[in-house]
Amino acid sequence: MGLSARDAVHLKEALQIAVVKCSERCLYQSAKWAAELLDALPDRADDELDEKPAGGYGNKYVHPAFFPSPDPEEAALEAKELNRYLLAKSFFDCKEFDRCAAVFLPESLLAGVLSKSADSTSPRGKGKASASLSAQSVLPKISQKSLFLALYAKVISGEKRKDEDSEMIMGPHDLGSVTNKQLLVVSRFLERWFSERKSDDGEMPATHGFLEYLYGMVLVKEKNDQTALEYLMQSVHLFPWNWGCWLEITNLISRVEQLNKIAPHMPQNIMSFIFHANTAVNLYQHGQDLAASLHDLLDIFPTSSFLLTCRALLNYHSKDLLAAEQDFSNLLALHPHRxxxxxxxxxxxxxxxxxxxxxxxxxxxxxxxxxxxxxxxxxxxxxxxxxxxxxxxxxxxxxxxxxxxxxxxxxxxxxxxxxxxxxxxxxxxxxxxxxxxxxxxxxxxxxxxxxxxxxxxxxxxxxxxxxxxxxPWDGKMWQAVGSCLQKMGRDRDGIKALKRALLADSYYDSTSSSFGSTGPIDRMAQMDPEVLLQIASMYDRLEEQEEAKAYMELCVAQEDGGAGLGADGAGLGDSVAIHHDSPGGVTSDAETEADKGGEGTGVTVATSRARMWLARYAMRTGDYATALRLATELCQDGVEVEEAKSLVREARSNLEPGGIGGS
Incomplete structure (x- = not known):
């Protein structure tokens, strides 16, 4: 996903504009994100060919980020209130949020707007009192930039007071129920502002996109997610370079299906591409397509701390902890103060x-x-x-x-x-x-x-x-489900869950060389002996001895990576492979590195217990030679030695001439 020289210049200019526009509105996290992305753009030798846009004053070049608003009315308002805007912004920078809001929206004005909003929902007369109230509660005529700054300062002030009013963390009165009391003020003000701008046919004149973002953010805090998503989507269409707005949309998406549903309605630009990759990582997705997307983005922004973090988290969620650790180590070397x-x-x-x-x-x-x-x-x-x-x-x-x-x-x-x-x-x-x-x-x-x-x-x-x-494709989750079902006595359901755990882990192992490869399990040796022992034990309780024996043998076979798996256990892939719709994985967790490459787990408590069960089963079925071999191996393992010695003696007595086995 390379960029032409002209596209690179346009992208650089758009990010510069984003830094300035977000900084003007005190959206410092979004400005920082855009500035970091801008810094990650490699310098090009042909940047000098960048054409200076028209609109400069005289012979002096003016960057588009500092152009006045294209709307003449907005430009006139911004020029008229420049002194007050600079005062309000200085208050915000000094964290005096109430003073910042009061520059453009004093409390008396907001009280009138709120009372008008409350009265608009109830019937009232058309007397002089109503006319007076309407006259007092007319929305102020200020620019969108100043209005955003004042209302945003109100929201931040409410959050600050909310934290101050909250009890000590995990204290006796810390119920998490303290709310931001300024949200109602901001929400009603913006509701009126948007409704008054809307024409009779439902159309609304174009805005800068920041007020839609603010309204969407407030609606999210009020748990009105559907309406919030609509306003946030409008915002990214009007100004797609506000990363904070994309993050709010990410927080509203809970499933991959929802992400795929809204993807066609997003603006088709590089920001939408970055958003899709980041959201997929946050939804714990992994696969060849997502890895390729991040690779393409890193071709454009090779040193982007944000994209390098996404790649590290992708490996982390895919259980490749060693690769994730290496990614974070490289990131720390590139950005040691981040x-x-x-x-x-x-x-x-x-x-x-x-x-x-x-x-x-x-x-x-x-x-x-x-x-x-x-x-x-x-x-x-x-x-x-x-x-x-x-x-x-x-x-x-x-x-x-x-x-x-x-x-x-x-x-x-x-x-x-x-x-x-x-x-x-x-x-x-x-x-x-x-x-x-x-x-x-x-x-x-x-x-x-x-x-x-x-x-x-x-x-x-x-x-x-x-x-x-x-x-759904993390074996640890399904193992927990299966173990819980086992303790509840629901062995049949527990077996299904544990088989899915085996399937998930096998997919992680079988796709360790590349993202996204799927298919049947061709190496049944890469399994957790504990899970196999649990499945076998549940089959034993269900009195399905053949299935129990097969899984016990498969458990013992994990010691040498499956090399000793007998014919009885060779076809268990069909039993375990419940589904074949896995999105794939990367590599297994560091804790299971010993299981890689057919090396096996060696002797474990689980394999020894499985060997003991098989020895007893062999004794019950009269296969004394097998029982003697397994019991002898148990003596060498050092697990349950006394009982193993007893089995050895019993098996030998049956195999001796004149014994039960010999006759």
């Missing part, structure tokens, strides 16, 4: 048990900014790896004090409370994580684990199924 998404990097280092690297990362984050939520999460993960769970909780709480919507901190704090055996606090932490993002499968899985510890298996099963729905 803290964004380093909480994900710390999770990877934690799982890989790379304590020196995690210690270095924690020290780096602390030296850059110890009061960033990401820094607190990284330090908390480091203390968790040291098994200092109380200190880890302290840092996760600090991260949430700085940002109550920090998803990683809620989920990880739940994990720490599980370690501390505080199940009530763990459940509350996971619930708050789900409130922040209902797509967080880790929180759903954590809820399932916690309720399973409490032996409330019906609740645990419901939460495990939610997690499995978000990660």
């Amino acid at each position: 803290l964004d998404s380093l909480d994900h990097y710390s999770n990877i280092l934690y799982v890989l048990n790379l304590r020196p690297k995690l210690a270095f990362l924690a020290h780096l984050c602390s030296s850059i900014d110890k009061f960033r939520p990401e820094s607190c999460v990284v330090i908390g993960n480091y203390y968790s790896l040291l098994s200092l769970h109380e200190k880890a909780v302290q840092y996760f709480r600090r991260a949430l004090t700085l940002d109550r919507s920090c998803l990683s901190a809620w989920t990880l704090m739940g994990h720490e409370y599980v370690e501390l055996k505080n199940t009530h606090a763990a459940i509350e932490s996971y619930r708050r994580a789900v409130d922040v993002n209902r797509r967080d499968y880790r929180a759903w899985y954590g809820l399932g684990q916690t309720y399973e510890v409490l032996e409330m298996h019906a609740y645990a099963l419901w939460y495990y199924k939610k997690a499995a729905g978000l990660r």
